[in-house]
Amino acid sequence: MPTPPDTSKTLKLDRYNNYLRKIHSTKLITASSKLLFRATLLIALILILFFTINYPPLSDTPHHVPPHHRLHHHSLLSTSLFSAGGGAAWEKQVRLSSTPRRTNGFSVLVTGAAGFVGSHCSLALKKRGDGVLGLDNFNNYYDPSLKRARQNLLSKHQVFIVEGDLNDGPLLTKLFDVVPFTHVLHLAAQAGVRYAMQNPQSYISSNVAGFVNLLEVAKAANPQPSIKAGEEIAHTYNHIYGLSLTGLRFFTVYGPWGRPDMAYFFFTKDILQGKSIDIYKTHDQKEVARDFTYIDDV
Known part of the structure; x- marks a missing residue:
């Protein structure tokens, strides 16, 4: 009877090729992750540099910001x-x-x-x-x-x-x-x-x-x-x-101990003082809706 062909070498070669493919795939994933991380940090640095060059500190022009809104960067x-x-x-x-x-x-x-x-x-x-x-x-x-x-x-x-x-x-x-x-x-x-x-x-x-x-x-x-x-x-x-x-x-949170610069504080103050509240519309005169979230729901 004829001797059956030896397939052991073929199996070993297939296993070795599969191993090489896994190694190559892992390297590609690692390289992609590192590239994504570096790109994100590079974008952040570019933004910081851009705003530093184009927007000088407001301390040089204090009239742009109300006194109570100037941050003291001590x-x-x-x-x-x-x-x-x-x-x-x-x-x-x-x-x-x-x-x-x-x-x-x-x-x-x-x-x-x-x-x-x-x-x-x-x-x-x-x-x-x-x-x-x-x-x-x-x-x-x-x-x-x-x-x-x-x-x-x-x-x-x-x-x-x-x-x-x-x-x-x-x-x-x-x-x-x-x-x-x-x-x-x-x-x-x-x-x-x-x-x-x-x-x-x-x-x-x-x-x-x-x-x-x-x-x-x-x-x-x-x-x-x-x-x-x-x-x-x-x-x-x-x-x-x-x-x-x-x-x-979360969208526009309101409730006890809230921030004094929020719209509902201004609305309440104007109502108590008998003043009117401005209601803005879109360019085609449609009503504008806005959601508010109570602090306990956050």
Whole structure:
């Protein structure tokens, strides 16, 4: 009988080819991920450079911004270094505030904790039994006394707010070293549509650079916390580093302890003073609708 053909060499060759294809595919995916990450950072840097060149600081032309809307960019670094170097008593406050009281409770870092939404979320988490540590730079985009009042309210519920800035890497690193956060609720951002057009640099610093800095510290933490934030930059860090991220979009929030620059405050004030309220229409004279979200629904 004829000897059957030897297929072992063919099988080995097929397995080797499959192995090479897998290696090649893995390299392509890794290269694509790195390229996407670098492209995102490059775009962010280009935006920062563009706004720096084309939009000088408004301190040179103070008449463009009302006095109560001028942000005092004092040395945030020196403030945060003071907070970060607070010693044993400071660390004790940080740990105590961030320690959950319920079984399987979360340990949450809330950025923008002295803000409208941030203060309500901090209080809700604390009442649920989670550990909550706040971070806020207390800028004066609107009257800082309202933020201090929110801080006092949270303090009565054992929520400690660290005064510092997202762009201060050493402070963030210190916080993540002291506390193994399970979650980060990122609510620190520069607000105000008109203010964005007048002072775009503040938005790049807070909403882009500060967010990237937070992600950099979070990805290096062990364990990595889950971050509630958005959008394309967050997607990039999720894709490359595996950070668990959730984007939140809520529309025009209102309620107790709200921001004084919101429309409903102006409407109420004008109504109480017997003044009329302007209702705007579209270019073809159609009614304009707008959604509002109550703070407890957030």
